[in-house]
Amino acid sequence: MRKIGSGIQQYSMDNNNEFPRSLHNAWSLGKIQWSAAILPYIDTEGGENPTELTFTQKFRCPVDKRKGDLVRSYALNVFFQLGPGDSYKGSPSRWWTFMSVPRPAATVLVAENLSGADHFMSHMWTTAKGAANAIDSRRHGKTSNYLFVDGHVESLPLEEVFDPKRNINKWNPSLAN
Numbered sequence: 541m542r543k544i545g546s547g548i549q550q551y552s553m554d555n556n557n558e559f560p561r562s563l564h565n566a567w568s569l570g571k572i573q574w575s576a577a578i579l580p581y582i583d584t585e586g587g588e589n590p591t592e593l594t595f596t597q598k599f600r601c602p603v604d605k606r607k608g609d610l611v612r613s614y615a616l617n618v619f620f621q622l623g624p625g626d627s628y629k630g631s632p633s634r635w636w637t638f639m640s641v642p643r644p645a646a647t648v649l650v651a652e653n654l655s656g657a658d659h660f661m662s663h664m665w666t667t668a669k670g671a672a673n674a675i676d677s678r679r680h681g682k683t684s685n686y687l688f689v690d691g692h693v694e695s696l697p698l699e700e701v702f703d704p705k706r707n708i709n710k711w712n713p714s715l716a717n
Contacts, residue, residue, distance in 0.1 A: 562658045
């Protein structure tokens, strides 16, 4: 995950400090999907035409037991792509760049994915169950790995990154603390 974080930071430096985009809105903005966008920064052997095997190797957690060639273990936090037309706490704030995130060490950028999506619709979560249906919160025993905006990775139980009953939301940049 640290390598993914480094790839995202390098991509950002080459692209006006903006985060790469997920399938949430990449195509509508004329951008490529985030894992393809950062692949040149993290894969020095892939060449110009990476194969699906390259993606599987770079974006799959070694302990992810799901079967299939297209399984990707990680997904991007959608908060970094939301715009004025989206509904979320903090709207119309936008966190499209690293510099716009108020607490980068407390805000989740990428996490371990339970579904096949390349992003988490975290702005729609209202209960811990909503988050638990998206995050593979038990991949590493009772924890999951989380990459934060500042580049550090932590292995945490789900309730330490999202628990609305305790006012914990490390996904929304305006609420992360």
